Amino acid sequence: MSVRPWRDIARRTSRQIMVGNVPVGGDAPVTVQTMTNTPTSDARATIDQIRRCEEAGVDIIRVSCPDEESTAALKQIVRAARVPIVADIHFHYKRALEAADAGAACLRINPGNIGAESRVQEVIAAAKANGCAIRIGVNAGSLEKDLLEKYGEPCPEALVESALDHIKILQDHDFHEFKVAVKASDVFLAVSAYMGLADAVDCPLHLGITEAGGFVGGSVKSAIGIGNLLWAGIGDTIRVSLSAEPEEEVRVGYEILKSLGIRTRGVRVVSCPSCARQGFDVIRTVQTLEERLQHINTPLSLSVLGCVVNGPGEARETDIGITGGGKGKHMVYLSGVTDHHVEDADMVEHIVRLVEAKAAEIEAGMIDEGKAGGAMEAAE
Incomplete structure (x- = not known):
């Protein structure tokens, strides 16, 4: 970066x-x-x-x-x-x-x-x-x-x-x-x-x-x-x-x-205020996700955007993103890249699972880095 x-x-x-x-x-x-x-x-x-x-x-x-x-x-x-x-x-x-x-x-x-x-x-x-x-x-x-x-x-x-x-x-x-x-x-x-x-x-x-x-x-x-x-x-x-x-x-x-970028803890949510273009109920979705993700301590980012105007751009800057689409199907971004679609009815549960999996992946990486650092110190 x-x-x-x-x-x-x-x-x-x-x-x-x-x-x-x-x-x-x-x-x-x-x-x-x-x-x-x-x-x-x-x-x-x-x-x-x-x-x-x-x-x-x-x-x-x-x-x-x-x-x-x-x-x-x-x-x-x-x-x-x-x-x-x-x-x-x-x-x-x-x-x-x-x-x-x-x-x-x-x-x-x-x-x-x-x-x-x-x-x-x-x-x-x-x-x-x-x-x-x-x-x-x-x-x-x-x-x-x-x-x-x-x-x-x-x-x-x-x-x-x-x-x-x-x-x-x-x-x-x-x-x-x-x-x-x-x-x-x-x-x-x-x-x-x-x-x-x-x-x-x-x-x-x-x-x-x-x-x-x-x-x-x-x-x-x-x-x-x-x-x-x-x-x-x-x-x-x-x-x-x-x-x-x-x-x-x-x-x-x-x-x-x-x-301010001083400390990071838990999920940083980037979301739009919603408008008539939204492909799903952004306000209620964000409220539900914030409640469901309070147990996540690992720092990561999630974008929740109702349409494709700003959605792809914001998703490129976050770990996980979702952008509203037509006919109840929405695009999911992983690490800034389009990955798959999700149906409206499954969206919240799907995002929660993705965030939990990403948090576990990040935590595992931190543990591996710590072990590698300890091994290097021991070798020296």
């Missing part, structure tokens, strides 16, 4: 930290996060929700710890989870101490909001003793009163100053395993704040447009805000904040990364 310099993203250089066994920052992949919405004290319900997020591909997951019952359940949750757990702490420094002892991989806390310096010292000591990272979470909706008085309203400068104040507290106590977020529900405010912070520090940045809204509106806002920052090379881990189930946040997060 030809070199396409207009697709290159020059990623901001940042320090790398570890959140459990997951690297964040540096040259590590941009990770996808979400947050549970079950009562953390209900360990079984929380673990069940975490499991669904893991199946969707989540890298790191956050749980809220507002009370002792929550931190008491955290040890069981951490033990059951296959991904690192971040404990979300607000104000109550003892919850941070309990969460660190319970095995949290990271504490989401603003050190300037937990009281006296002695409390900050205790939290930092607990984080060091337990190998916890810390995420500083600045939010436009909860800025410190002195900054609101200074600037008059939430603004990029206020968010950045708040972040730098919290960072200084950690650095003054010789703690450097931290990442930072400066979130806002206003896309312009959030993007500007992140850009300002990216120039001021070298720590990993956690991206998000907070309180973005429902599934459709929130996905659009997040794609614009997070996508702009990632395109500029800013961001080491992301969370799409939606009024939707957490696993949906994970899926949207991956779609943002896939759109």
Whole structure:
């Protein structure tokens, strides 16, 4: 394939930290996060929700710890989870101490909001003793009163100053395993704040447009805000904040990364919006295929086009393609080449089988490459 310099993203250089066994920052992949919405004290319900997020591909997951019952359940949750757990702490420094002892991989806390310096010292000591990272979470909706008085309203400068104040507290106590977020529900405010912070520090940045809204509106806002920052090379881990189930946040997060070519996971679907030329019901077909193919983790591409206007061209660029034809017979493309026809009634099942077979073929090739690489190393 030809070199396409207009697709290159020059990623901001940042320090790398570890959140459990997951690297964040540096040259590590941009990770996808979400947050549970079950009562953390209900360990079984929380673990069940975490499991669904893991199946969707989540890298790191956050749980809220507002009370002792929550931190008491955290040890069981951490033990059951296959991904690192971040404990979300607000104000109550003892919850941070309990969460660190319970095995949290990271504490989401603003050190300037937990009281006296002695409390900050205790939290930092607990984080060091337990190998916890810390995420500083600045939010436009909860800025410190002195900054609101200074600037008059939430603004990029206020968010950045708040972040730098919290960072200084950690650095003054010789703690450097931290990442930072400066979130806002206003896309312009959030993007500007992140850009300002990216120039001021070298720590990993956690991206998000907070309180973005429902599934459709929130996905659009997040794609614009997070996508702009990632395109500029800013961001080491992301969370799409939606009024939707957490696993949906994970899926949207991956779609943002896939759109920019930053990470690939599962099936990338290329499909037309449909029109009167369509040879089959494109909208319902794509909806069904997306649901049926959620179990595929292997990166591959599928084009679903209703007619021959753009269908052949799109199919040439995807692993598997289908283009609508006349009389209920549609053309199937494999690796960009016309291969065979499929009847309308059999189309969905046929495509699912083709995608599953292609995924298995790709996985087998990756295993063979790994074995070959291992053999070469052994020979050397």
